[in-house]
Amino acid sequence: MRNIFYVIPILFLIAACQEEGILTRDQEEVIVNPTAELKYYGTFVPTSGITVNGDAKIYLENNQYKVQLENFAVSGGPDLKVYLSKSASPNEFVNLGNLTSQTVYPIPASVIVSEYSHVLIHCQQYNHLFAIAPLTQN
Amino acid sequence: MKKIFFFLIFLLFVNEITAQGCSDAGICSVNKGFVVDSLQLKNTLEFSSVYSLGEADLQYLSHYISYTKRFNERFAFSSKVTLSTADGSFGTRTQFGDAFLIGNYTFKEKNNKQWSALLGLKFPFTASNLKINGYSLPMDYQSSLGTIDVFLGTSLHYKRWDFNATFQIPIINLNKNSYFKEFGGTDDFPSTNLFERKPDALFRATYSIKSPTSKFIFKPNVLFIYHLGEDSFENIFGQRENIKGSDGLTINGNLITTYTFNKQNQIELFIAAPFVVRDVRPDGLTRSFVLGIQYQYFF
Numbered sequence: 382m383r384n385i386f387y388v389i390p391i392l393f394l395i396a397a398c399q400e401e402g403i404l405t406r407d408q409e410e411v412i413v414n415p416t417a418e419l420k421y422y423g424t425f426v427p428t429s430g431i432t433v434n435g436d437a438k439i440y441l442e443n444n445q446y447k448v449q450l451e452n453f454a455v456s457g458g459p460d461l462k463v464y465l466s467k468s469a470s471p472n473e474f475v476n477l478g479n480l481t482s483q484t485v486y487p488i489p490a491s492v493i494v495s496e497y498s499h500v501l502i503h504c505q506q507y508n509h510l511f512a513i514a515p516l517t518q519n
Numbered sequence: 520m521k522k523i524f525f526f527l528i529f530l531l532f533v534n535e536i537t538a539q540g541c542s543d544a545g546i547c548s549v550n551k552g553f554v555v556d557s558l559q560l561k562n563t564l565e566f567s568s569v570y571s572l573g574e575a576d577l578q579y580l581s582h583y584i585s586y587t588k589r590f591n592e593r594f595a596f597s598s599k600v601t602l603s604t605a606d607g608s609f610g611t612r613t614q615f616g617d618a619f620l621i622g623n624y625t626f627k628e629k630n631n632k633q634w635s636a637l638l639g640l641k642f643p644f645t646a647s648n649l650k651i652n653g654y655s656l657p658m659d660y661q662s663s664l665g666t667i668d669v670f671l672g673t674s675l676h677y678k679r680w681d682f683n684a685t686f687q688i689p690i691i692n693l694n695k696n697s698y699f700k701e702f703g704g705t706d707d708f709p710s711t712n713l714f715e716r717k718p719d720a721l722f723r724a725t726y727s728i729k730s731p732t733s734k735f736i737f738k739p740n741v742l743f744i745y746h747l748g749e750d751s752f753e754n755i756f757g758q759r760e761n762i763k764g765s766d767g768l769t770i771n772g773n774l775i776t777t778y779t780f781n782k783q784n785q786i787e788l789f790i791a792a793p794f795v796v797r798d799v800r801p802d803g804l805t806r807s808f809v810l811g812i813q814y815q816y817f818f
Binding site: 398399401402403404405406407460472473475479481482506 | 655702
């Protein structure tokens with residue numbers, strides 16, 4: 382019986398793993414067409430204890446707005462999201478998805494982009510704001 | 520009685536299996552502690568492995584280990600830890616699920632009727648926001664609902680019948696799931712960003728049939744689960760939305776076969792499937808077929 386007590390936790394540890402599938406493989410990098418029109422831009426500033434570099438730019442390409450993160454790097458976080466926000470804090474926002482290796486985040490067609498003034502990097506799980514990019518109209 | 524037995528078998532195997540079934544979210548198996556073992560040993564260790572099918576192309580392999588201490592004729596205490604692997608188009612994800620702490624009190628038998636009462640808690644090991652390669656996963660891939668739940672239940676044992684009624688009530692929501700259908704690449708699963716789940720009410724009726732030598736016990740049972748309200752999630756605009764059709768009734772059929780080797784060892788096989796379901800199952804409790812084995816060691 383004692384052996385079982387040793388074996389079970391080891392099996393559990395071995396079993397605690399993950400493997401990517403068709404829907405979680407790295408996607409081909411989306412790029413903004415060079416002919417796309419730059420509408421808004423801003424530079425990220427970090428919140429306390431966070432390091433961030435890079436810019437947020439909003440392009441209009443074929444009637445589709447897209448946020449592009451350029452030369453972007455940020456401190457690691459467990460659940461980072463890209464928000465298009467109406468202020469420097471995540472109160473009224475559009476969640477554009479998880480911050481991944483992708484640099485382009487499409488904005489849903491129903492969003493009136495001119496009403497939004499910031500791009501935020503926000504950790505949703507721990508409700509911690511990582512970085513703020515105030516937007517300026519081009 | 521034979522007719523009921525064959526009817527259940529018929530439902531399990533013939534009925535089109537397209538619906539929500541039981542999962543190891545807790546309520547389906549938590550009432551097992553009520554069963555008064557004929558074996559009067561004070562301690563029980565259980566190991567269980569369950570294979571099941573879920574929504575879309577999902578398959579699960581779940582395990583649990585459980586320890587029950589019977590302090591006296593009346594009071595027993597159980598603890599249980601679950602581990603589950605989900606495998607499908609999003610990939611394979613294995614993680615611990617929940618820890619259960621359950622207390623059972625069995626009242627004195629009167630006129631062939633024996634009542635029991637149950638109070639339990641479920642603690643999640645995760646915030647239900649497991650990811651693969653940085654991609655958020657639907658609730659169907661999560662090993663836990665991400666809630667601290669309380670279980671309140673009662674049971675009646677009458678001759679060969681067992682009736683259980685239990686409430687599973689989320690008291691603290693720790694769910695931080697961040698799956699959006701919009702970004703998921705498939706329509707198979709609904710958005711469950713910052714998911715909030717409503718309570719469940721369960722009713723189960725079990726009939727026990729012993730073989731002449733009592734080595735085998737067959738326990739066909741029917742399990743009714745009513746989800747008491749619509750679950751909700753936070754949409755991409757940060758607004759909470761109810762998920763229409765996520766409330767309502769699930770009915771599962773289950774057949775348990777127990778074989779007793781000796782005073783200390785017992786094995787149980789079970790097979791289950793749903794035949795009435797809720798319209799939408801955002802919590803990922805979508806087992807359409809369940810096949811399990813459980814070993815019990817009494818000491």
